[in-house]
Amino acid sequence: MLRDLLSRKRSSIVEKWFDLLLETYPEDTSKFLRREKDPFANPVRNTILQGIEGLCDEILKEDESPEALNAFLDKIIRIRAVQDFSPSQALAFVFFLKTVIRDVLGKEIRENHLHEPLLLLESRIDEMALRAFDVYMGCREEIYELRVGEVKRQREAAFRMLERSERAAKKRLEKQETSSRDAD
Amino acid sequence: MSSEELDIKPEELLDFDYDPPQKDWMDPSVAFRKGTYCYSAAPKNLEYLGLPNPRDWQPHDKDWKLPPDWKETILDGMKDRLSKFRSFQLFMDICVRCGACADKCHFFIGSGDPKNMPVLRAELMRSVYRNDFTAAGKILGKLAGGRELTEEVLKEWFYYFYQCTECRRCSVFCPYGIDTAEITMMARELLNLVGCNINWALEPVANCQRTGNHLGIQPHTFKDSLEFFQDEIEDITGIKVNLPINKKGADVLFVVPSGDYFADPGTFTLMGYLMLFHEIGLDYTWSTYASEGGNFGLFNSHELIKRLNAKIYLEAKRLGVKWILGGECGHMWRVVNQYMDTMNGPADFLEEPVSPITGTKFENAKSTKMVHICEFTADLMQHNKLKLDPSRNDSLRVTFHDSCNPSRAMGILEEPRYVLRNVCKHFYEMPENTIREQTYCCAGGAGLGTDENMEMRMRGGLPRGNAVRHVQMKHDVNRLACICAIDRATLIPLVDYWAPGVEVTGVHELVGNALVMKGEKERELSMRGDPLNEMEDDEDV
Numbered sequence: 001m002l003r004d005l006l007s008r009k010r011s012s013i014v015e016k017w018f019d020l021l022l023e024t025y026p027e028d029t030s031k032f033l034r035r036e037k038d039p040f041a042n043p044v045r046n047t048i049l050q051g052i053e054g055l056c057d058e059i060l061k062e063d064e065s066p067e068a069l070n071a072f073l074d075k076i077i078r079i080r081a082v083q084d085f086s087p088s089q090a091l092a093f094v095f096f097l098k099t100v101i102r103d104v105l106g107k108e109i110r111e112n113h114l115h116e117p118l119l120l121l122e123s124r125i126d127e128m129a130l131r132a133f134d135v136y137m138g139c140r141e142e143i144y145e146l147r148v149g150e151v152k153r154q155r156e157a158a159f160r161m162l163e164r165s166e167r168a169a170k171k172r173l174e175k176q177e178t179s180s181r182d183a184d
Numbered sequence: 185m186s187s188e189e190l191d192i193k194p195e196e197l198l199d200f201d202y203d204p205p206q207k208d209w210m211d212p213s214v215a216f217r218k219g220t221y222c223y224s225a226a227p228k229n230l231e232y233l234g235l236p237n238p239r240d241w242q243p244h245d246k247d248w249k250l251p252p253d254w255k256e257t258i259l260d261g262m263k264d265r266l267s268k269f270r271s272f273q274l275f276m277d278i279c280v281r282c283g284a285c286a287d288k289c290h291f292f293i294g295s296g297d298p299k300n301m302p303v304l305r306a307e308l309m310r311s312v313y314r315n316d317f318t319a320a321g322k323i324l325g326k327l328a329g330g331r332e333l334t335e336e337v338l339k340e341w342f343y344y345f346y347q348c349t350e351c352r353r354c355s356v357f358c359p360y361g362i363d364t365a366e367i368t369m370m371a372r373e374l375l376n377l378v379g380c381n382i383n384w385a386l387e388p389v390a391n392c393q394r395t396g397n398h399l400g401i402q403p404h405t406f407k408d409s410l411e412f413f414q415d416e417i418e419d420i421t422g423i424k425v426n427l428p429i430n431k432k433g434a435d436v437l438f439v440v441p442s443g444d445y446f447a448d449p450g451t452f453t454l455m456g457y458l459m460l461f462h463e464i465g466l467d468y469t470w471s472t473y474a475s476e477g478g479n480f481g482l483f484n485s486h487e488l489i490k491r492l493n494a495k496i497y498l499e500a501k502r503l504g505v506k507w508i509l510g511g512e513c514g515h516m517w518r519v520v521n522q523y524m525d526t527m528n529g530p531a532d533f534l535e536e537p538v539s540p541i542t543g544t545k546f547e548n549a550k551s552t553k554m555v556h557i558c559e560f561t562a563d564l565m566q567h568n569k570l571k572l573d574p575s576r577n578d579s580l581r582v583t584f585h586d587s588c589n590p591s592r593a594m595g596i597l598e599e600p601r602y603v604l605r606n607v608c609k610h611f612y613e614m615p616e617n618t619i620r621e622q623t624y625c626c627a628g629g630a631g632l633g634t635d636e637n638m639e640m641r642m643r644g645g646l647p648r649g650n651a652v653r654h655v656q657m658k659h660d661v662n663r664l665a666c667i668c669a670i671d672r673a674t675l676i677p678l679v680d681y682w683a684p685g686v687e688v689t690g691v692h693e694l695v696g697n698a699l700v701m702k703g704e705k706e707r708e709l710s711m712r713g714d715p716l717n718e719m720e721d722d723e724d725v
């Protein structure tokens with residue numbers, strides 16, 4: 001029953017969830033994120049929206065796929081993990097879904113006494129939040145790895161340059177030796 | 185559970201503050217969060233270059249150890265530059281705040297920080313200009329959009345002007361042609377006057393002054409490296425290519441960014457150049473003195489641009505060449521195109537460049553006497569002077585990233601594409617509003633490509649990464665080609681984060697793969713030393 005209601009209201013849930021998420025940005029930015037629809041001129045909007053829609057669809061299913069959930073969370077979190085947010089600010093959007101559902105379906109839930117399924121649904125959202133922590137940490141770790149990787153690449157390049165020089169010196173020495181041997 | 189018990193209002197369960205603090209743009213306070221800024225320049229580098237206020241400090245320190253008269257110095261410097269550079273005065277005056285540029289900066293698009301809107305970035309300086317240099321501002325102050333230059337404002341300048349890659353994407357959209365990159369350049373010059381500079385932009389300048397290149401590589405090491413690549417080529421092709429260094433009286437002086445002989449994948453591109461020149465029998469020379477095409481002076485001040493750039497003409501004169509050919513570099517071409525002639529020219533001791541192989545006159549290089557390698561190679565291809573086997577690049581599915589400077593500052597748009605289409609069969613463009621003049625920056629140019637700035641780079645790199653990801657999903661693209669040494673370094677982490685699985689390549693690396701050389705042995709290896717056939721197998725898996 002709750003699932004049917006959710007399915008019927010999918011588009012307004014997506015819309016409200018997306019809206020709340022945009023509110024986490026400064027006003028000038030959220031205006032832009034709302035207005036510009038071209039996916040390449042405004043990749044943040046496009047990607048986050050894809051993530052939100054995907055997560056909604058997964059949560060509507062009886063058995064969500066962990067891979068799919070992770071992939072959709074990753075779309076949103078990969079972006080927010082590098083933006084100017086603390087971890088809690090970056091991930092708060094997951095919990096917004098609870099508010100949105102109560103907002104959109106509050107009346108129906110009350111009228112049809114759907115509190116129990118609501119609680120179940122909310123614990124699934126909590127699970128999603130736990131998943132979100134992992135995804136966030138994964139992204140942050142990637143950033144550190146990129147940093148380390150870059151330093152390593154530079155060091156390796158310098159090391160290889162040294163090797164090239166040593167090799168050249170050795171070659172020069174060998175050449176000298178052969179020519180002095182030839183002269184003997 | 186009774187329903188009454190559960191009748192909790194959501195806001196009671198979740199007490200979230202959905203409204204982020206809305207700050208007035210005039211509020212200058214910035215938090216220097218690790219990962220989002222570059223470290224300060226080491227005092228030894230300032231000392232070496234004779235720049236003011238060398239000291240130990242970091243942007244996250246409370247005390248920046250500014251000289252006591254820092255404010256006067258900056259305002260005097262501003263006054264001086266307003267009278268010297270007409271464009272600066274104009275850019276300060278004519279912006280109508282139409283907002284056309286606002287959402288065009290990759291840093292704004294990726295970070296969502298409004299002060300990365302080019303119009304606001306410029307406003308950080310314009311507000312000080314209004315306050316101190318316009319009548320209205322002097323009287324009305326804040327009411328006229330004026331701001332006093334305080335230490336907080338200076339810190340904010342540092343944060344945001346070292347958060348602009350001087351890529352000029354915004355200027356493409358400004359109806360008045362305002363170039364925020366030029367405003368950033370002015371701001372950095374002014375910051376330099378009081379010793380607020382970043383190491384990644386300045387150390388290369390000090391190195392270049394000392395050894396001729398950004399990396400501080402000495403002449404013999406330069407030579408050893410080129411000889412090493414000569415041997416590598418021999419292993420791959422069976423041919424020992426010519427390697428003329430400091431050869432007096434050669435027709436052409438060839439200048440590349442030092443990244444090309446320092447690190448992969450630039451080195452593969454360098455091998456491509458060596459093979460190409462050998463194959464066509466070009467009478468040319470490398471130089472150990474002009475061993476740097478790049479010019480990090482550009483990211484500090486006009487004076488430093490000039491100092492570093494002078495080496496190229498001086499060396500051309502000393503060696504007595506006819507003209508100059510330049511490799512795959514980004515900002516080198518901005519300097520060549522925009523500054524070289526007026527700063528260090530006219531180079532009337534050189535001849536107007538003509539390709540000795542095809543007879544083509546390079547009209548656009550008439551005054552600078554310096555030709556872009558992609559123009560040169562495209563011309564060879566157009567005249568059928570090269571034997572090519574593009575199937576050697578069959579395992580590669582290639583897209584092309586227009587580097588900001590060659591595309592926007594020089595208009596090199598078709599040549600690299602023409603070359604790529606001749607050397608590989610699978611070439612796919614990224615969406616139109618992300619390439620050519622509208623190309624998105626790698627977010628690591630202008631001295632910002634340092635590891636400590638990684639988080640900021642990933643923000644700014646998002647729009648480019650998103651477009652790469654798109655062609656990766658749609659066309660299985662696995663190579664991102666570019667003609668800039670900074671790109672070849674900075675795009676690597678960018679694609680690792682935003683489009684993992686794509687590798688970065690120079691255009692002439694792919695030329696090297698496809699080039700059929702006279703008398704070569706059967707090619708089994710790519711420039712990278714990968715078995716050519718196995719590369720194909722990889723794709724089948």
Ligand code: SF4
Pocket residue numbers: 288289290291300301302305347348349350351352353354355364365368625
């Ligand atoms: S020059 Fe590039 S980085 Fe700087 S404000 Fe303009 S678009 Fe942004």
Ligand code: SF4
Pocket residue numbers: 278279280281282283284285286302303357358359360361362
């Ligand atoms: S597009 Fe030009 S005039 Fe319009 S706000 Fe930007 S800089 Fe000012």
